[in-house]
Amino acid sequence: MKPFTYLTPATMEEAVALFGQHRETARYMAGGTDVIVKIKDGWMGPDYLISLKQIPGLNDLHKNENTGELTIGALVTHAMLEQSLLIRNEYPIIYDAVSNIGSLQVRNMGTIGGNLINAVPSADGAIPLIALDGSALLVGPEGERSVLVKDLFVKPYETVLTPGEILTRITIPAQVPRTGSAYIKFGRRAAMELPLIGIGVLLAVDEDLSTCTRARICLGVAGPTPLRAVKAEQMLEGQPVTSDLLTEAGKRAAEESQVRNSVRGQAWHRKEMIRVQVRRMGLRCLDIINQKARQA
Amino acid sequence: MTKPISFILNGDEISCDIQDHWTLLHLLREELGLIGTKEGCGNGECGACTVIVDQLAVNSCLYLAADVQGKQIQTIESLAVHTGSLHPIQQSFVDNGGIQCGFCTPGMIMSAKALLDKDPGADQETIKHALAGNICRCTGYVQILDSVAAAGRQMAGNQGEGAAAAKDPGTITQQSMNKKAGEVIT
Ligand SMILES: Cc1cc2nc3c(=O)[nH]c(=O)nc-3n(C[C@H](O)[C@H](O)[C@H](O)COP(=O)(O)OP(=O)(O)OC[C@H]3O[C@@H](n4cnc5c(N)ncnc54)[C@H](O)[C@@H]3O)c2cc1C
Ligand code: FES
Ligand code: FES
Secondary structure, eight states: OOOOEEEOOSSHHHHHHHHHHHGGGEEEESSOTTHHHHHHHTSOOOSEEEEOTTSTTTTOEEEOTTTOOEEEETTOBHHHHHHOHHHHHHOHHHHHHHTTSSOHHHHHHOBHHHHHHHOOTTOTTHHHHHHTTOEEEEEETTEEEEEEGGGSEEETTEESOOTTOEEEEEEEOOOOSSEEEEEEEESSOSTTSOOSEEEEEEEEEOTTSOBEEEEEEEEESSSSSOEEOHHHHHHHTTSBOOHHHHHHHHHHHHHHOOOOOBTTBOHHHHHHHHHHHHHHHHHHHHHHHHHHHHHO | OEEEEEEEETTEEEEEEEETTOBHHHIIIIISOOTTSOOSSSSSSSOTTEEEETTEEEETTTSBGGGGTTOEEEOTHHHHTTTSSOOHHHHHHHHTTOOSSOSSHHHHHHHHHHHHHHOTTOOHHHHHHHHTTOOOSSSOSHHHHHHHHHHHHHHHHHHHTTOHHHHOTTSOOSOOOEEEGGGGOO
């Protein structure tokens, strides 16, 4: 591996200043599961690797019970999310997505922030955060700003972050009542494989437990960046959600997607899987909603 | 850049100088001579290099040596040496045919140990999920899963007798001795 100097700033200001000093020759690192692989393979060769691990507070994971807002620090690992009962019970779409990223060893190291900033079309962690209307807090040389997670991505490997900017946390607004959510990483096997296609669905319904008040359909590996099938979502909102309507929404989402043929799979197959899985994930959302309603 | 670090390796306090770009795998094998931990892919794909850092299984091929500062590391070498007898997980791999060529075994056993230390009663699904990042080209996995489940039953039994720590030579209980890096070579 090409040698580099490893810097371990203790504050955000220090990290940003170090980046300012070394600029193109520097890279931030969180869990390193992507950066170290790329340095080993010679795809990148920074002279300075700036670790974000020593900065306090970046691995905060909590829900504000007054506002209902969920905070996920950028350095929270996939394993921390997977093992959190709060995530498992209240944000099943996050649990579904992170629990099959790589292997447990990778999840013990890899972070949600690194997954987003890596900006691959197959990033499993991005889909749930988009479906949950999450926003990302960025801190950089010019100060702080907030960007919706869905607007973070420009193209493969590129985000809206400017040089030196650090993603500090993701906030998820309070969920509306009677929300269910689910994600499937569809592929030959879940572990140690990138998804052939990733499908996340979030539904909320009215007190009648049928009329859709909010729909999110988010797709990974369906275009150059993770994307939302907005027209399919609109077909559901305001309507009673039935299996048939979900089938129609699935068809619509498949049309809206920008799937391609690649070495890992064919476009027609990916479309078929979107069609089928939007319905299945939608039905799972309804199951979750109904189960919670029975418990209440 | 060279920098000094200190950490606890298999119960012993270690202080040594490292290069910033060294992985933990490099430090263990090439500098400290602990060659039980294997390098397969070097890229996080195979799990042969799995070690336990502060109770979590990680790929030592992707973990920077600099990041072990102040942490507790367990490698396969910690399992049998203290008493001379095999750890229950090792014994179970021998008894149940969980080893053929043995290349994946240190990584498998460390992944299994990280799981069973927390959850000796882990069911088949949980074991599979915890071991999904460890590739074996020989056994076909069935014997490995059986080995881990059987070891879990034994470890749970030991805990039931309230003697888990005493019977588990891999658990770091003894007070750390001050050793120089070179001295751990066994
Ligand atoms: C074997 C293996 C299997 C994998 N499987 C999957 C999978 O199934 N699904 C999947 O989605 N991914 C997978 N990955 C990719 C990777 O593990 C994840 O994307 C992981 O979440 C990256 O996080 P990290 O903390 O390790 O990132 P790092 O490697 O530390 O960083 C990744 C990138 O983000 C930047 N960065 C990191 N944190 C910040 C921050 N807070 N602010 C600004 N920039 C930042 C870094 O500069 C770098 O460019 C896999 C990787 C491996 C090695
Ligand atoms: S050598 Fe580390 S995972 Fe293969
Ligand atoms: S025993 Fe040979 S690789 Fe597993």
